[in-house]
Amino acid sequence: MTKTEKALEACEKVLDGIEENSISTSSALLQCLKISRLLNDYNAIVWFQYEYGGYPRTDDGKHIQSEAWNIAYKNGRGYIDEGNKVIFTELASELEEKIVAQHKAVNNFSTQGTAISGDYALGAVNNLTSAVARSTNGIVSNIALSEKRLSILKSRYYDYALKKQIEVAFGNVAESVFSEYRKKVENKFSDLSKDTILKLQAVEDKINSDNPELYSQALTTCRRLFENTSKELFEQYFPEYKDRMYKTKSGKEIDVSGDHFKNKLSAVIETLEGKSATKSIVGSNIIYLLDWIDNLNDLQCKGVHSDISKQDAMRCIIQTYICLGDILNLQSD
Structure with missing residues (x-):
């Protein structure tokens, strides 16, 4: 069983x-701590560790440490008391034990079996009854408060398990869908030259690295992948084309000579879409992606966007895969 499967199982235990x-x-709570550990959810791990072992205090022991206090407040423990923000610090296990003990205490308060005689018997009974009532009411109020706080914690744990169940389940579906798409596209990639295939593998190697410099190289590799693909497909669909300009169906002339790979791709896609039984927006998607890559690289060169993030690289690779797959799939329509 994988970590993800174990996490889903723990989510089900909490929810059910x-x-x-x-x-x-x-x-x-312990199941939620397990979920956070299995999914490497660091912030949740810290939160649940505090929930289980207690919120750390300052050196003098009088106050909760600032960072821990903020975590407690935002996770349901905070409330307003006489205009001030405060938190309750009882742990779930402490509240559970307190509720059990308080219920037992209520059952023990009674005037049954009490025997009082004499001139002041009536007054004594009234005083005893009032004392029992006050004590009982106080304990009942404490029970209600403890149960309310325990319900707040229970609700937070439930919400966390539900959120993670949805995230993991959606991630599995998305991964399954993309894997299925990728499998179909990979069959088409085999039609490309070895050099293009090697570039595709290089992209995947770069995204698995923790080196930020390689993320920028991943964008460059994606761009070159389109260059290779456009060159190969243009030669395939326009083997005898020697003119510098190409006239599109809209009447616009575009330069398809030399390194104008975007225009070459546009010509190829227009040809493929003309043969396809269904309309597509592959061309506009690819041009948008290539412009996005170029803009990101330009900003980096100017120092406006100094670092390409892993998220940028992942987005570029996924979109590249989809766009190239769409082009290759058009050939079989």
């Missing part, structure tokens, strides 16, 4: 357990 009231809040 809370919905069916078959799991304690403290047990749900």
Whole structure:
């Protein structure tokens, strides 16, 4: 069983357990800690560790440390008391034990079996009854407060498990869909030259690195991949074309000589779309992607956008894969 599968299993335990009231809040907390660990959710790990072991205090022991206090407040423990922001610090296990003890205490308060005689018997009974009532009411109020706080924590744990279940389930679906698409496209990539295939593999190697410099190289590789593809496909569909300019169906003339690979791609895509039974927007998607790559590289060169992030590189690679796949799929339509 993979970590993701174990995380999903833990999510189900929390959700089903809370919905069916078959799991304690403290047990749900431990399952949430397990989920966060399996999914490498660092912020949640810190939060659940505090929830389980207690929120750390300052050296003098009088206050909760600032960072820990903020985590507690934003995760449901905060409330307003006489105009001030405060938090409650009881752990789920402490609240559970407190509720059980308070229920037992309520049951122990009674005037039954009390025998009082004499001139002041009536007054004594009234005083005893009032004292029992006050104590009982106080305990009942404490029970209500403890149960409310425990419900808040339980709700937070439930929300976390539900959120992660949705994220993981959606991620699995998205990964499955993309894998299926990729499998179909890879069959088409085999029609390209070895040099183009090597560039595709180089892109994948770069995205798996933790070196920021390689993310920028990944964008450059994607661009060169389009250059290779446009050159190969243009030679395939326009083998005898020697003119410098190409007239599109709209009447616009574009330069397809030399390194004008965007225009070569446009000519190829227009030809493929003309043969396809279905309309597509492959051309506009590719031009948008190439312009985005060029703009990002220009900003980097000017120092406006000094670092290409891994997210930028991933977006570029995924879009490149989809766009190239769309081009190659058009050939079989």
